[in-house]
Amino acid sequence: MDSEELNDRIVKLENQMSVLKILLPQFIDCFHLIKELLRPLPQAEATASASAPKELDVGSNGRPVSNDGPSDAPDVEELNPVIPKIVARREEDRNNKRIAKLEEKLRLLQGLDGIEDLSYYAKFQVPETFKMPKFNKYDSSGNPIVHLNHFMMKMARHAENAPLMILAFQYSLTGPALQWFFMRRVHMLDTWEEVSDAFLLQYKFNADLAPARDDLRRAEMKRGESFGAYARRWHSLAAQVWPALSDKEMTDLFVRTLPLEYFIRMIGCDTFPNIVMVGERIEGAIRDGQLAA
Template sequence: METAIRDLTEQQEALTNDVSQLKAQMGQILEMLESINLVPPHAHPGEDSRSARILQLFEERLDALEGFKHTGFDVVHLCLFLDIAIPPNFKLPTFDKYRGTSYPWSHLTMYCRKMTPHTHDDTLLIHFFQESLTRATLRWYLGLRHEHIPTWRSLAKGFLNQYKYNMDMVPDRSQLQNMAKGEKEAFKEYARHWGELATCIQPPLSNKEMTPPTILRENGRKRVIKFCESTHQRKGESRDEEREDYARGGNLPYQ
């Protein structure tokens, strides 16, 4: 990693020197052309302006070659840390991607636990945090600069501040238990979202409380239906037995 960054930096410096030298040479040529009247007496007046336009375009092309210096395309400025040291046998864990819609503290906890062997290395934690982000959250990270996040603590604090609104929207115990599935919401999506919010409740929910209310209601409804069906079946069997007794000479208690 360090070797690759060093090579890119050297290539950039070489390209910068080449462009600077070429522009200096063109400046000298332009000065010479301006000091000499190259327009013949019989030439058309428009040819002079045409030559000037060609020289102007040539200057613009040189400026474009040098333009990368003005657009921030600089390895030193694009990288958060140039001295990052990745262990030889380092294997990047698989992270759940944070989309900016769930509890940010839970995401930080997940990330730190998976990076436990490297919690002493701030640069490594900061560098690979981008691997746990996606979409808008990744764009937020890419907009950061080294002076914004010199330490892992500063990055974690900035991340929590950025997605603080998700922490403010976490429901309490009673609100969570009354959270119903939307009419157009897929059952799987409802269960996932409910589970994410449930992990944010303090103190943690018990195993019994960790079942979404919609599932409880659905299971309860199924149990009621099953009970009614079994009761109805037993009543039917009881009536059949009574009819058999009547056929053998007994009295039928109902018609």
């Protein structure tokens, strides 16, 4: 689950709570109306009806139905259109509450003091043939989604062994991220899904700070920077943009960031490698005095 999905789910939950607050008075009115319809007849009418008892059939909905004809009383479902909507949202609300429960669980775990009982580690079952992979280390900087995907690909064969996944995850962390993992007692969570969600919630701001298209448009070649070095630097930023750029969009954006002496000579260059090759030739010609800067 990525950070955008988590944010969307939280926003949806807030919107649903607002809708329920608006619809709650309607639900209460429907309840009172149903209560009035089901109230027993007055004593006088009850006495009159006792002298001429009538047989009642039970309808498909379980309520008595008079033999004289269809009842004019409105159906409960018609009186309360809110109930089907609440039922439809129940499953989605249950999933959204998982985030709140996770944060509460982390708060409770963080309240524990000292070193936990060593019996806690007895639940970790490490296969005899297991060899710890070499992970890229996450130090609290960089995109957490990329790091999590890298870790899960390395551990794909053991994805069903949640305790092992949790145990191995600490070896992919370093510095502040590793301190967070233990200080917040993330390693004591019960499932790998809870651990991965907690990791994304903690470092989602790094994903939000990933380069965007506007950052690529504002890029420019630094003084003393070679054309090839600038092209590689710009291309590494472009690779982090999501949604990914098409080849044409990438070449168009890059050419527009170039100094004028390069820009006017890039006509006909339709691929990034071609632009780099032509740019380095232009750079050499300017350095040799064959072209004016």
